[in-house]
Amino acid sequence: MGGALAHVSWENCLIDPHRDRALESYARRKMGAPFPTVRYFTPVPWLARAFVDLHPEFGLLMHLDLHQSDILALVVSQENSCRFCYAAVRMLLWAQGMSETRIQRIEQALSSGELAPKMAAAIAFGRSQSRVGPQGAGEARRMLREAGFSDDEMKEVAFVVGGTDFYNRVSTIPAIPAHTLERMPDQILMRLLRPLIKRIVEKHRVRGRPEPPERPPSYPYGGLIKAYAGSPIAAALGRTIEEMWASSILTRRGKLLMLAVIARGLGCEVCAIEIGEALQRDGLDESALGQVLTHLDAPELNDTERALVRFARETIWYEPASLQRRARALRDCLSGPQLIEAIGVASLANGLCRMGAMVMGHS
Amino acid sequence: MTSIIVAGAALVLMMILAGAFYRQWRRNQALQAQLQAAAADLEHLQLACSRLAPAGVVQQLVADGTRAVTVAAAERKIATALFVDLVGFTEMSERLEPAVLVRVLNGYYQRMSDAIDEHRGQVGSYVGDGIVAYFGALQPNPWQCDDAVRAALAMREAIRVYNVELDRESLPRLSIGVGIHRGLGLAGLVGSRERKEFSFLGSPVNLAARVQALTRLHQADILVTEALRAELDKNILLTPMPAERVKGFAEPVVTYAVKGTIESRRG
Numbered sequence: 063m064g065g066a067l068a069h070v071s072w073e074n075c076l077i078d079p080h081r082d083r084a085l086e087s088y089a090r091r092k093m094g095a096p097f098p099t100v101r102y103f104t105p106v107p108w109l110a111r112a113f114v115d116l117h118p119e120f121g122l123l124m125h126l127d128l129h130q131s132d133i134l135a136l137v138v139s140q141e142n143s144c145r146f147c148y149a150a151v152r153m154l155l156w157a158q159g160m161s162e163t164r165i166q167r168i169e170q171a172l173s174s175g176e177l178a179p180k181m182a183a184a185i186a187f188g189r190s191q192s193r194v195g196p197q198g199a200g201e202a203r204r205m206l207r208e209a210g211f212s213d214d215e216m217k218e219v220a221f222v223v224g225g226t227d228f229y230n231r232v233s234t235i236p237a238i239p240a241h242t243l244e245r246m247p248d249q250i251l252m253r254l255l256r257p258l259i260k261r262i263v264e265k266h267r268v269r270g271r272p273e274p275p276e277r278p279p280s281y282p283y284g285g286l287i288k289a290y291a292g293s294p295i296a297a298a299l300g301r302t303i304e305e306m307w308a309s310s311i312l313t314r315r316g317k318l319l320m321l322a323v324i325a326r327g328l329g330c331e332v333c334a335i336e337i338g339e340a341l342q343r344d345g346l347d348e349s350a351l352g353q354v355l356t357h358l359d360a361p362e363l364n365d366t367e368r369a370l371v372r373f374a375r376e377t378i379w380y381e382p383a384s385l386q387r388r389a390r391a392l393r394d395c396l397s398g399p400q401l402i403e404a405i406g407v408a409s410l411a412n413g414l415c416r417m418g419a420m421v422m423g424h425s
Numbered sequence: 426m427t428s429i430i431v432a433g434a435a436l437v438l439m440m441i442l443a444g445a446f447y448r449q450w451r452r453n454q455a456l457q458a459q460l461q462a463a464a465a466d467l468e469h470l471q472l473a474c475s476r477l478a479p480a481g482v483v484q485q486l487v488a489d490g491t492r493a494v495t496v497a498a499a500e501r502k503i504a505t506a507l508f509v510d511l512v513g514f515t516e517m518s519e520r521l522e523p524a525v526l527v528r529v530l531n532g533y534y535q536r537m538s539d540a541i542d543e544h545r546g547q548v549g550s551y552v553g554d555g556i557v558a559y560f561g562a563l564q565p566n567p568w569q570c571d572d573a574v575r576a577a578l579a580m581r582e583a584i585r586v587y588n589v590e591l592d593r594e595s596l597p598r599l600s601i602g603v604g605i606h607r608g609l610g611l612a613g614l615v616g617s618r619e620r621k622e623f624s625f626l627g628s629p630v631n632l633a634a635r636v637q638a639l640t641r642l643h644q645a646d647i648l649v650t651e652a653l654r655a656e657l658d659k660n661i662l663l664t665p666m667p668a669e670r671v672k673g674f675a676e677p678v679v680t681y682a683v684k685g686t687i688e689s690r691r692g
Contacts, residue, residue, distance in 0.1 A: 163457075170460065197565060329565050357571055357658040379545075379564045 067140060067148045068244070071383035076236040076390055077402055080104045089114045094266040095259070102238055105399040108305035109406035113232065115298045116225050118218070119154075122294050124270045126218040130181060134188050134219065135226045137172060141192035143382050144230035149243035156247045157259045183209035187420075188223045195328040195378075196419030203420060214293075217421050221295050224417030231377055231409035236402070237386045270294040281307050282321060282336045283414050289421045299414075306410065311403040315344045316367050319354060320374035320404070324411040326355045327378040330419045369395045370404055377408040499613020504562040505573040505605060505653065506630040507546065508637035509537055509580060512600045514554040520597070529591070530554065533599060536583040544576035549624060557633075562612045562625045570607055570656040574683055577603045577647045604637030606630075606650040628674075635671035636680055642669065645682035660687045 079101035086104075089097040092114050103110040116122075118131050132155060139147035155165050171177055177185065183205045190198030206216050246252050252259075275291040283303055290296035307314060318341045325333040341351055346362065353360040358371050369392060376388050392401055511517075511533065518526055534556070538548050541558045545566060549557040558576070561569030580601060588598045610627030636648050643666045654663060662684040668677035 193564075195565065326567055327565070329567075356567075356656075357660075358568060359658070359660070375568065 067143060067145045070143045070145050072145050072240060073237045073383055073386040073390070075102075075239055076386065076393070077102055077398070082107075082110070085110045092120060092266075093117075094262040099233075099238060102236065103232075103402060103406070106309065106311060106403045106406055108302065108309050109232070109402065111305065112302040112406070112410065113229075115302060116228060118222050118225055118295075119267045121268045122221070122270045122298055123218050124272065124293060125212065125214045126222065128267060128269075130184060131218075131222045133168065133172070133181065134184055134222045135229075136168070137185050138188045138192055138223055138226040139230055140172075141189055142227065142230040142234065144234045145240035145382070146233035146238045146243065147226065147230050149240050153243050153246055154263065157256065157263050159256075159260055162247065180209045180211065183211065184219050187219060188226075191223050191227065191416045191420075195416060196330040196333075197328075199416075199419045217290060217293070218295070220417050220420035221290070221299075224413040224415075224420075226413075227416050228409045228413030231412055232405060234380075234382050235377065235385060235389050235405045235409065237382075273297050276300060279304070282318065282340045283333070283418065285332075285336060285422050286414060286418045302410070303414075306407065309403065311399045312366075312370070312407065315341070315346065316370050317407045318344060319346075319363075319367055319371050320407050321411045321415075322351065322355060323358065323371050323374040324378060324408065325415050327375055328412075328415050328419070330415045332422045333415045333418045365395060366400075373404060374408050374411070377412055499611050499615070501609060502562065502612050503607065503609050504612060504625055504629065505560040505569045505607040506610075506625060506633040507541070507558045507560065507573050507577065508604045508630075508633045509556050509558070509577075510602050510637055511554040512602055512641065517597050525596070529596060529599070532587060532590075533584075536587055537580055537601075540576050540579035540583055543579060544572045546572060546576050547623075550622065555637075557630065559612075559625045562610075562623075570653050571658045571661070573605050573607075573653075574647070574649060574657060574661055575686075577605060577683060578685065578689075581646060601646060602637050602640030603647045604633045604635070604640065605648070605653055606633040606636055607653045607656065608632070631673055632671070632678070635674065636678065639666075639669055639671065639678070639680055643667075643680065643682060647683040648680040649683060651679045651681075654681050661685075662687065 079098070081101055082104035085100055085107060086096070086098075088111065089100045097114065100110050100113055103113055118126075118135075119128055123131060132151060136148065136151045136155075139151055152165055155168075156162070160168075172185065175182065183202075186205055187202035190202045203216065206219065211219065270293065272292050273294050273296065275288075275296060279287045279300055281303060283299075287296050287300045287303070290299065306317065318337060322334065322337045322341060325337055338351060342348065346354075350360045350362040354363065354371060358375060359368060363371065373389070373392055376385055389401075389405065392404065396404060517529075521529065533554075534551065537556050541548055541556075544560075546558045546560045547563055549559050549562075558573075560566060560573045560576070566572065580603060584599055584601055591598055606629050608627070608629035610625050610629045612625045613623070614621040615624045615626065616622055632650060636650055640646060640648050645664075645666065648666065649657070649663070657663070663681040664684055666680045666682055668679045670677050
């Protein structure tokens with residue numbers, strides 16, 4: 063049941079899973095079932111929590127239809143050739159009671175374009191973010207509006223797409239094994255447990271409720287959090303970003319440099335301004351920043367920063383196996399937790415930047 | 426007796442109907458399987474297309490469906506064109522057996538294509554013994570100039586290593602000429618109704634080809650234009666060459682020979 067991505071080359075996993083009771087029980091509480099994938103990210107707690115917290119279907123969406131959200135995640139995962147996420151979304155659809163035939167019909171409809179106008183516009187937006195990034199946001203926004211999406215729905219579409227971009231990268235870069243998920247619906251035990259799985263999924267797939275805005279954030283992408291004020295997305299994203307900055311595994315400047323390179327590579331000016339200002343506050347002068355953004359290097363960078371900057375650029379557009387091989391080379395200059403945090407920061411930056419171009423430009 | 430005949434007839438009719446239904450069901454299953462296979466092929470094709478043509482063009486093709494076959498699918502963008510050509514190929518082709526020549530050529534194509542891929546370029550086409558490659562034509566790439574020059578340096582190194590192999594087999598050594606230029610062109614799918622291919626068209630490609638031809642005149646293996654130099658990493662070492670007139674361009678063209686990088690000199 064590998065679906066359309068069964069042919070995608072996938073390297074051996076780059077990182078080892080580590081058990082962490084606290085984080086695993088956090089994931090179990092939130093998702094209602096054991097979530098062993100979280101073990102790959104436990105050396106970087108903020109990333110392990112983000113891997114659980116940013117799932118839109120678990121209480122983050124107030125306006126967008128949950129089925130539309132599932133289909134969007136399926137499409138974006140396919141565009142990004144993420145075997146793990148694609149299998150995960152197919153598994154989720156299967157667990158909700160969809161037969162393999164029905165899932166295949168959905169896949170056929172997606173490739174043949176036989177879709178309702180609203181769904182078609184949402185999918186066009188998802189595809190544009192994977193193929194052209196923020197540069198396609200303006201046109202996609204116009205299409206979404208014409209298809210009848212409200213402002214709040216459009217922000218949620220942007221969150222689902224940006225969030226899936228994050229999940230796709232965080233799973234693809236370390237080559238999290240996909241075959242277990244791909245085979246799950248074929249296993250007799252899983253078929254027997256399906257009604258139970260369905261109940262658990264249905265119990266935890268809930269609509270979000272309005273949340274009062276917290277104190278206005280001052281860190282980069284604060285503008286994005288403000289744009290989601292009142293939505294549970296603001297709290298989830300805000301917590302993730304705040305915890306990422308608070309983590310000391312990589313330096314704050316190293317993380318900012320990665321964000322800056324990804325914003326530059328995607329051509330997102332609105333994101334680049336916030337990040338550039340933060341980098342200058344962190345002691346990188348304008349000319350050094352300019353040199354980093356133009357040539358991915360500057361004398362002011364240390365070896366780790368240089369490696370991070372070059373790696374960040376690889377995550378913008380990629381072929382999975384090639385990106386996985388390049389990430390493997392990064393193990394020579396980073397510690398295990400540093401490598402995982404670098405993967406997390408690059409993945410989050412790609413998601414935030416795509417979200418930001420749509421939402422910050424929009425708000 | 427009549428009721429038995431009627432019941433028998435009804436039973437036969439039901440069996441015929443059941444058989445017909447079963448046959449139809451089997452046919453539907455087979456059609457469904459064919460449809461799934463076709464859909465899977467279409468998915469693969471779309472994914473493959475997005476790696477062969479600019480993302481915007483693929484989107485346009487997907488959105489327009491069959492209309493795109495007849496409607497032009499292209500977009501204007503700034504990209505970098507790289508032309509690489511074998512020096513002395515004609516002479517070599519006359520001396521070598523066809524099978525050996527093809528083997529040597531394939532080794533050259535493979536090494537050049539690897540260098541282009543490794544530096545995020547796309548091979549546009551093979552023209553005789555030449556290759557045209559583009560950087561930043563498919564997806565936005567603000568680092569396209571550095572990528573193109575580093576790809577050319579990787580080609581130089583790949584040819585050096587390949588020549589060691591050729592020496593061992595007593596085959597003639599290869600040398601290349603590379604021309605690189607950056608500018609505004611048209612990226613899209615062009616060709617006849619039956620056969621289209623991705624191409625980056627316009628003066629950047631023409632000038633890159635002319636600059637490649639200047640490598641023989643200037644006795645330099647890699648030449649870049651002034652437009653490219655302006656965007657290039659200062660760690661890449663260049664030597665200015667005298668301006669030359671080239672066919673199709675009114676003004677003399679200033680070029681720079683690429684010597685290497687500061688890092689490689691230190692290394």
